[in-house]
Amino acid sequence: MDLMAILSAVADPLIITTVLACTLYGALVGAMPGLTATMAVALLVPFTYFMDPVQAVAAIVATTTTAIFAGDISGALLKMPGTPASAAYVEDSYALAQNGQPRTTLFVSLFASVVGGVIGVLMLSLASPQLARLATSFSSDEAFWLATLGLSCAVFVGGSSVPRNFASLFIGLAVATVGIDVAVGHPRYTFGLDELYDGISFIPAMIGLFALSELLRNAATGTETRLGRLTVEPIAQALRNAAAEIRRRWASVLRSGTGGTVIGALPGAGADVAAWISYALSRRFSRTPEKFGKGHLEGIVDGGAANNAAVAGAWTPALVFGIPGDSVTAIAIGVLLMKGLTPGPDIFTSDATLVYTLFGAFLLANVLMVITGGLAIAMATQLLRVPRSVLMPLVLMLSMIGGYAIMGSTMAIWIILVLGVVGYAMARAGIPLAPAILGIVLGQVVEDNFMVSMMKAQGDITQFFERDAAAVLGVITLVVWGVLLLRAVLDMFGPRRARGRKET
Amino acid sequence: MKTVTKAIAVTALVAGAGTAVQAQSCDWQPDRAVTYIVPWGAGGGTDANSRMLASMLEQKWDVPFNVVNRTGGNGVTGHSAIARADPDGYTVGAVTVEINTMHWVGLTDLTMDDITPIALVDIVPASVLVGKDSPFETLEGLLDHARENPGDLTGSGTSLGGIWHLALAGMLNAEGMAPDAIRWIPSQGAAPAMQELLAGGVDVATPALSEGKSLVEAGELRALAYMHDSPMAALPDVPLTANALDSGWTLAAYITISGPGDMPEEIACSYEKAVAEIVQTDEWAEFKASRGAEVVSMPSAELVDYMKASDAALGDTIKAVGLAK
Numbered sequence: 001m002d003l004m005a006i007l008s009a010v011a012d013p014l015i016i017t018t019v020l021a022c023t024l025y026g027a028l029v030g031a032m033p034g035l036t037a038t039m040a041v042a043l044l045v046p047f048t049y050f051m052d053p054v055q056a057v058a059a060i061v062a063t064t065t066t067a068i069f070a071g072d073i074s075g076a077l078l079k080m081p082g083t084p085a086s087a088a089y090v091e092d093s094y095a096l097a098q099n100g101q102p103r104t105t106l107f108v109s110l111f112a113s114v115v116g117g118v119i120g121v122l123m124l125s126l127a128s129p130q131l132a133r134l135a136t137s138f139s140s141d142e143a144f145w146l147a148t149l150g151l152s153c154a155v156f157v158g159g160s161s162v163p164r165n166f167a168s169l170f171i172g173l174a175v176a177t178v179g180i181d182v183a184v185g186h187p188r189y190t191f192g193l194d195e196l197y198d199g200i201s202f203i204p205a206m207i208g209l210f211a212l213s214e215l216l217r218n219a220a221t222g223t224e225t226r227l228g229r230l231t232v233e234p235i236a237q238a239l240r241n242a243a244a245e246i247r248r249r250w251a252s253v254l255r256s257g258t259g260g261t262v263i264g265a266l267p268g269a270g271a272d273v274a275a276w277i278s279y280a281l282s283r284r285f286s287r288t289p290e291k292f293g294k295g296h297l298e299g300i301v302d303g304g305a306a307n308n309a310a311v312a313g314a315w316t317p318a319l320v321f322g323i324p325g326d327s328v329t330a331i332a333i334g335v336l337l338m339k340g341l342t343p344g345p346d347i348f349t350s351d352a353t354l355v356y357t358l359f360g361a362f363l364l365a366n367v368l369m370v371i372t373g374g375l376a377i378a379m380a381t382q383l384l385r386v387p388r389s390v391l392m393p394l395v396l397m398l399s400m401i402g403g404y405a406i407m408g409s410t411m412a413i414w415i416i417l418v419l420g421v422v423g424y425a426m427a428r429a430g431i432p433l434a435p436a437i438l439g440i441v442l443g444q445v446v447e448d449n450f451m452v453s454m455m456k457a458q459g460d461i462t463q464f465f466e467r468d469a470a471a472v473l474g475v476i477t478l479v480v481w482g483v484l485l486l487r488a489v490l491d492m493f494g495p496r497r498a499r500g501r502k503e504t
Numbered sequence: 505m506k507t508v509t510k511a512i513a514v515t516a517l518v519a520g521a522g523t524a525v526q527a528q529s530c531d532w533q534p535d536r537a538v539t540y541i542v543p544w545g546a547g548g549g550t551d552a553n554s555r556m557l558a559s560m561l562e563q564k565w566d567v568p569f570n571v572v573n574r575t576g577g578n579g580v581t582g583h584s585a586i587a588r589a590d591p592d593g594y595t596v597g598a599v600t601v602e603i604n605t606m607h608w609v610g611l612t613d614l615t616m617d618d619i620t621p622i623a624l625v626d627i628v629p630a631s632v633l634v635g636k637d638s639p640f641e642t643l644e645g646l647l648d649h650a651r652e653n654p655g656d657l658t659g660s661g662t663s664l665g666g667i668w669h670l671a672l673a674g675m676l677n678a679e680g681m682a683p684d685a686i687r688w689i690p691s692q693g694a695a696p697a698m699q700e701l702l703a704g705g706v707d708v709a710t711p712a713l714s715e716g717k718s719l720v721e722a723g724e725l726r727a728l729a730y731m732h733d734s735p736m737a738a739l740p741d742v743p744l745t746a747n748a749l750d751s752g753w754t755l756a757a758y759i760t761i762s763g764p765g766d767m768p769e770e771i772a773c774s775y776e777k778a779v780a781e782i783v784q785t786d787e788w789a790e791f792k793a794s795r796g797a798e799v800v801s802m803p804s805a806e807l808v809d810y811m812k813a814s815d816a817a818l819g820d821t822i823k824a825v826g827l828a829k
Contacts, residue, residue: 045546136699136703141705180663182663182691184664184690185611187577194576194577194584197576197578197581198577267699321718323695327545327546330695331546334551334552342717452689452705455690
């Protein structure tokens with residue numbers, strides 16, 4: 001695919017303005033705890049009616065790209081990841097922000113996101129048909145293993161000991177069992193409430209587990225800590241540090257960017273699985289794995305690059321086969337159809353300009369994100385001047401409204417309250433919160449695919465290794481489990497080491 | 505509030521709703537924002553149709569129409585929200601064919617008597633799709649194989665007891681086979697089912713024709729038939745089950761715009777009039793054509809009969825499949 005054609009397709013003042021406006025809008029929505037990339041795009045749809053197809057696609061692409069990055073901002077500053085994709089490294093980014101490096105952390109996040117995003121676009125423009133072919137060869141067997149691998153990574157990398165990570169994951173999985181199960185359509189743990197039929201939505205769950213529990217913890221300590229007392233480094237210094245960090249870890253960025261794109265293209269996975277697997281790999285190959293989870297930039301670089309790359313990857317099955325990989329691309333396909341463009345293998349020849357523009361808009365959005373994202377960081381870090389006792393209740397109120405808006409029901413507020421108490425209890429017991437979020441997000445994916453595979457095979461469990469790709473993924477997962485079990489056994493019988501973990 | 509509305513709905517049910525007062529002027533207009541509830545997710549067919557209709561109503565009446573996706577519970581959540589809202593004209597919604605299936609499978613007590621159908625928005629026939637490498641070239645071939653080897657083939661398209669499951673099981677039943685002669689593999693909607701079909705995980709999928717259109721045109725999937733009695737402009741060469749099968753089996757899902765139960769006739773007929781005008785515009789026709797669908801319209805009286813007939817037919821199918829509770 002011709003890079004010049006891509007660039008010339010977007011060298012139009014109208015497109016550039018649209019992309020700029022949408023990156024700002026995406027940054028704003030994404031940084032708001034409780035509002036998601038999907039919601040940002042859904043709100044954009046009525047405006048796309050009045051745009052031409054090229055402009056509409058550019059707007060959607062620019063909005064999602066920045067919204068996914070901006071989820072890191074609330075994660076680092078408030079320990080409230082804006083999206084589950086940011087949850088993988090929230091412990092690190094929050095710890096760093098507390099240590100007086102909020103801007104450096106966020107700029108590292110931003111630069112990793114930008115480079116990851118650019119890698120994603122380049123792979124998209126070079127290899128979409130091949131990627132899409134790979135994605136459509138995935139049946140429920142492969143999707144099951146991939147999601148299971150994602151879950152295993154949570155146990156592998158969570159900062160705490162293996163048993164504690166397991167505990168957290170299983171709490172998440174238990175929450176994920178609420179709702180109608182796909183296999184037999186039977187409601188579970190819904191207590192007859194219609195609102196629970198669809199399960200516990202991860203947005204209110206995240207607000208409860210992370211935000212409310214943090215608030216409760218502050219209230220319980222009794223001392224009024226002012227976030228403003230923490231030092232915020234000058235922007236120029238933060239920029240320099242962040243750029244140096246990314247330069248030093250270029251190999252990690254490259255690895256996570258490519259991996260993230262591929263994972264993003266696969267069904268059953270998305271930006272969240274991409275971030276977790278990359279974070280786990282990063283820790284596995286790191287020279288200083290013990291620093292992970294306590295405020296280490298390395299994991300943020302990998303996770304941040306992977307989740308933004310995955311956003312680009314998610315477009316391949318949508319563009320090439322018209323199969324939406326997530327709700328954002330589902331909306332995008334709807335908009336394309338409305339403009340008389342049918343996604344499919346022919347779109348690369350029949351609507352080449354549109355495809356070029358899509359790639360161009362991705363590229364442009366990632367570049368302009370440096371500016372708008374930087375602006376968002378500069379503004380958001382001002383928040384640290386507000387006393388925490390004023391800021392946190394305000395944030396909680398806003399995110400409760402956000403949670404309510406997502407579910408359209410007061411059930412969201414109950415979920416926030418209940419899970420807030422659960423999160424507080426977990427934190428008191430030294431159980432990390434992040435694996436629970438992944439459990440909530442992926443629990444249903446794992447279960448659905450397992451049940452579907454079992455029904456297809458009529459109960460024959462060897463079916464999970466019957467297909468080539470499934471066998472490979474299955475073996476990798478089993479090896480990871482083996483290592484985990486070994487570690488757990490060693491933890492139990494080996495010499496006790498003081499882990500000294502307080503912050504979870 | 506909720507119980508009051510429910511009580512009214514029940515009264516209406518007992519009184520045998522539809523004692524329409526004639527000679528309405530039908531010129532009611534909303535003077536503030538209207539909530540348009542969609543029981544299905546953003547990006548789907550119901551969502552797209554409803555958003556388009558909402559934006560055109562917005563232009564027509566010059567008040568905002570806010571589309572709210574109340575998803576969940578296989579449609580129960582959204583449909584309940586529509587049925588239980590105040591019938592004051594400021595809440596309408598996209599009631600879909602599931603209003604006639606949910607109560608049969610025991611998901612809810614809600615039936616079409618609890619809502620006020622206003623106008624038909626879309627008719628969506630089910631299709632019969634196989635992969636491009638499938639040995640089956642015709643619907644007859646597929647059904648003959650299923651007849652001789654019951655349980656050998658698998659099909660997908662939606663959840664267990666969902667409308668596309670009823671399409672397949674109902675067709676098998678109508679052709680004198682066990683409804684599970686092709687085993688149903690549940691999925692979270694049409695897109696994952698098509699993914700499975702492409703990956704070779706299942707043998708056949710029976711989602712909405714419009715969902716499979718682009719993959720069929722691209723040659724990735726083969727459409728063996730669609731379950732309708734009149735040809736659609738989108739794929740004119742694909743056989744119709746009404747002609748191909750002895751039983752003449754057809755099944756189409758539909759999308760309506762409906763109000764809460766017991767909506768005053770004056771308001772309902774004003775909406776009906778407005779929608780009738782909208783579906784005649786070029787803008788609506790273009791939108792429909794872009795999705796490979798036909799413009800449909802039906803007076804509300806006819807729509808009620810149509811939905812009643814569909815309720816009875818789907819009830820028979822659900823009982824035959826053994827999912828009735």
